[in-house]
Amino acid sequence: MVSAYTGSQVRAAERPLLDRGEGAALMARAAHGLALAVLRELERTGAVYGRRVAGVVGKGNNGGDALFALAEIARRGVRTTAVLTGGTAHPDGLAAFTAAGGRVTEELEPADVVIDAVLGTGFAGEFRPPLPRPAATVVACDLPSGVDADTGTAGAAVWRADVTVTFGALKTGLLVGRGRELSGTVEVVDIGLGPHLPEPDVRSLDDAAAAALLPRPRDDWQKYSRGVLGLVAGSPDFPGAAVLSAAGALATGVGMVRIVAPDEVRNLVLAAHPEVVGSLEPRGRVQAWAVGPGIADDGGQRRALGVALGSGLPTVVDASGLEALGEFLAADPRSRGSAAEPRLGEVLARIAEEGTVAGEHLVLTPHAGELESLLANFNSASDAPSRDSIESQPLHWAREAARRIGVTVLLKGPATVCAAPDGTAYVQGSGHPYLATAGSGDTLTGILGALLATGTHAGGHGSARPVELAALAACIHQRAGRLAAKGGPYGAGELAQAVREAVALFAA
Numbered sequence: 021m022v023s024a025y026t027g028s029q030v031r032a033a034e035r036p037l038l039d040r041g042e043g044a045a046l047m048a049r050a051a052h053g054l055a056l057a058v059l060r061e062l063e064r065t066g067a068v069y070g071r072r073v074a075g076v077v078g079k080g081n082n083g084g085d086a087l088f089a090l091a092e093i094a095r096r097g098v099r100t101t102a103v104l105t106g107g108t109a110h111p112d113g114l115a116a117f118t119a120a121g122g123r124v125t126e127e128l129e130p131a132d133v134v135i136d137a138v139l140g141t142g143f144a145g146e147f148r149p150p151l152p153r154p155a156a157t158v159v160a161c162d163l164p165s166g167v168d169a170d171t172g173t174a175g176a177a178v179w180r181a182d183v184t185v186t187f188g189a190l191k192t193g194l195l196v197g198r199g200r201e202l203s204g205t206v207e208v209v210d211i212g213l214g215p216h217l218p219e220p221d222v223r224s225l226d227d228a229a230a231a232a233l234l235p236r237p238r239d240d241w242q243k244y245s246r247g248v249l250g251l252v253a254g255s256p257d258f259p260g261a262a263v264l265s266a267a268g269a270l271a272t273g274v275g276m277v278r279i280v281a282p283d284e285v286r287n288l289v290l291a292a293h294p295e296v297v298g299s300l301e302p303r304g305r306v307q308a309w310a311v312g313p314g315i316a317d318d319g320g321q322r323r324a325l326g327v328a329l330g331s332g333l334p335t336v337v338d339a340s341g342l343e344a345l346g347e348f349l350a351a352d353p354r355s356r357g358s359a360a361e362p363r364l365g366e367v368l369a370r371i372a373e374e375g376t377v378a379g380e381h382l383v384l385t386p387h388a389g390e391l392e393s394l395l396a397n398f399n400s401a402s403d404a405p406s407r408d409s410i411e412s413q414p415l416h417w418a419r420e421a422a423r424r425i426g427v428t429v430l431l432k433g434p435a436t437v438c439a440a441p442d443g444t445a446y447v448q449g450s451g452h453p454y455l456a457t458a459g460s461g462d463t464l465t466g467i468l469g470a471l472l473a474t475g476t477h478a479g480g481h482g483s484a485r486p487v488e489l490a491a492l493a494a495c496i497h498q499r500a501g502r503l504a505a506k507g508g509p510y511g512a513g514e515l516a517q518a519v520r521e522a523v524a525l526f527a528a
């Protein structure tokens with residue numbers, strides 16, 4: 021499991037050590053880690069001796085780290101220079117730098133590697149780098165200067181780093197938003213903060229954590245104990261969405277898929293997957309629902325949405341299902357209140373056959389545009405975010421939507437953010453650009469539906485939270501995207517085989 025922390029969490033973790041007078045030791049560890057990373061970059065591209073490294077150095081401790089690192093690098097026979105952007109600089113760092121032969125310059129001198137150390141976690145407000153980004157390899161000290169360590173937001177001119185060497189713990193802002201795009205390869209240097217770190221702000225599943233979460237069938241289970249997924253998907257205009265989501269579910273592993281769809285859609289699904297059973301209206305018991313890919317604006321599928329939402333079972337709502345949900349929210353005057361309430365449950369109680377409450381078992385899987393409409397419908401329009409702000413602050417808005425609506429949210433984007441109503445959040449950011457293809461989302465809905473059916477009910481794996489399974493679904497989907505991309509671009513129809521391979525990797 022990868023854990024990430026806000027800038028303030030890391031600064032609070034440093035506090036007891038600084039109070040014990042260990043600030044210089046912390047900075048020495050940070051600087052040493054940074055120096056090693058820069059030396060590695062030099063070695064990767066040739067010799068070390070005689071090369072040139074320049075620092076763009078601010079007046080705070082971030083600049084201090086860089087000056088100590090430059091001093092260490094200079095002792096390896098590298099020519100080092102520094103531009104001091106704040107007029108002053110960390111006094112001990114500057115003394116070490118000049119003692120090692122480093123030169124302060126007015127202009128940035130040509131260099132093989134440039135260290136970006138204008139600002140670190142002390143950054144607040146707005147920032148425009150004092151110089152244009154050089155063509156050299158850029159190594160960011162702690163984080164690219166001007167990236168907000170908590171949110172990942174950054175001004176337009178903030179430099180893109182090739183490598184970011186971050187100290188003490190991974191910062192949330194390097195996982196999401198522009199911070200993710202600007203940080204390049206991220207390396208965490210341990211400076212001894214471990215015992216002082218709180219619960220992480222966000223987590224990300226690595227392969228081991230994904231493998232531990234993956235529901236695995238037991239020898240003595242039959243298809244019903246493995247879990248049955250009810251899939252409400254496809255319409256005469258979009259029959260393929262049903263085929264792709266069924267494929268995603270089957271490739272992930274589930275006891276059975278029951279599809280609720282019009283005849284022509286069912287026939288198509290059955291032709292591709294004869295093991296699927298189906299009907300026009302919801303029939304038979306299921307352990308989870310997946311609702312929405314390609315559904316039409318007709319009474320039957322609306323009713324099925326109501327049945328799913330009213331069942332109290334784990335349910336993923338995607339695509340057209342989200343539109344329908346948005347209309348329900350908009351139509352109910354009680355959904356137009358303050359930000360914190362009313363809860364979705366009050367609205368759903370009217371549309372469902374049985375009363376229900378919203379809860380983390382409902383997983384909405386919007387992209388930024390869909391979340392914009394959902395929140396606009398849910399709130400008084402005045403404090404609903406624009407699509408742009410959702411895209412620049414995906415973690416904030418996924419969390420906020422989960423809290424306001426009272427559900428689990430999987431927000432799609434360059435990095436997928438999964439958030440539960442209590443603020444628990446996961447970020448999965450290792451997809452492949454080819455994954456952005458028509459039908460890819462339908463496959464994801466199938467994957468998540470299967471995980472909810474097998475991973476949350478009492479007869480199954482049982483203990484996983486929907487937010488964890490949402491993160492696992494994103495992780496499987498992204499791994500599948502990378503596996504499928506080996507041979508070049510692909511259509512979503514080819515993803516299912518790669519989903520099976522990804523699941524096999526995690527199950528091994």
Ligand SMILES: NC(=O)C1=CN([C@@H]2O[C@H](COP(=O)(O)OP(=O)(O)OC[C@H]3O[C@@H](n4cnc5c(N)ncnc54)[C@H](OP(=O)(O)O)[C@@H]3O)[C@@H](O)[C@H]2O)[C@H](O)CC1
Pocket residue numbers: 034038043044046047050078079080081082083085138139140141142143144145146147161162163187188
């Ligand atoms: N604390 C430690 O011993 C360790 C710290 N590490 C490194 O330190 C930085 C954080 O250092 P800090 O000095 O707190 O802050 P910065 O260096 O990031 O920036 C400080 C100054 O920048 C100015 N500032 C803030 N926002 C802006 C802005 N938008 N534009 C321009 N300038 C800005 C601010 O000065 P003001 O006078 O304007 O308030 C700050 O003084 C951390 O990132 C690590 O790199 C090590 O990890 C080791 C231990």
Ligand SMILES: [K+]
Pocket residue numbers: 082136137138139140160161162163164165
């Ligand atoms: K920096």
